[in-house]
């Protein structure tokens with residue numbers, strides 16, 4: 486290792502053997518969907534900042550962009566929050582259209598309901614079907630999340646209902662409390678990132694930056710070789726130069 490000078494500071498950092506060792510972070514695009522005030526924004530903010538912020542204005546579709554590390558891999562993560570007012574069954578065409586664009590853009594999905602709101606649970610299946618309709622050829626990873634697991638006294642959706650639905654749809658399922666358990670929120674997002682990464686086929690081989698060493702001119706190399714050959718005692722005829 487050699488010391489690397491950066492803005493007046495000396496850091497010990499390995500200098501890449503070649504410029505092709507510079508790595509780009511993987512791009513991961515996620516969307517969080519769910520009908521009603523199920524805690525989508527709270528989940529995203531909890532994951533990105535560790536903080537639970539109790540009060541949010543109803544969101545109109547915010548995009549979060551962050552560099553994050555998942556198991557040592559640097560990811561350029563984008564998370565699209567979607568408005569909870571959207572019901573895929575009975576929404577206006579333009580609302581469904583904007584949701585479809587978001588679904589088209591994303592590669593991995595969190596479908597969130599609140600365990601205190603049975604209607605939000607019922608909206609998961611149509612949302613899931615919508616994702617599969619928009620991505621007919623890819624098996625984009627989907628995780629179903631039952632949020633607000635701390636509000637047991639107000640429970641309307643049993644854990645078993647969540648498990649059954651997830652089994653039917655072939656998704657992963659987790660019941661969590663965004664307000665009480667940061668680790669569970671983190672697990673959900675990290676798992677989804679890993680699934681998307683796997684889907685990219687990038688888990689083993691990391692994409693390399695386009696900064697690649699300039700190839701040596703083949704003509705110069707060839708010329709050198711032929712000069713060497715020509716100067717070698719074994720070569721008698723000057724015609725060796727061609």
Ligand SMILES: Nc1nc2c(ncn2[C@@H]2O[C@H](COP(=O)(O)OP(=O)(O)OP(=O)(O)O)[C@@H](O)[C@H]2O)c(=O)[nH]1
Nearest residue numbers: 522523524525526527539541543544569633663664
């Ligand atoms: N008790 C409890 N409250 C939660 C939890 N997660 C979110 N909330 C609350 O639920 C309310 C709605 O949370 P939001 O994150 O705004 O919900 P949303 O799904 O983004 O709603 P829209 O912005 O309308 O799409 C807020 O008052 C949050 O504090 C949780 O795990 N437990």
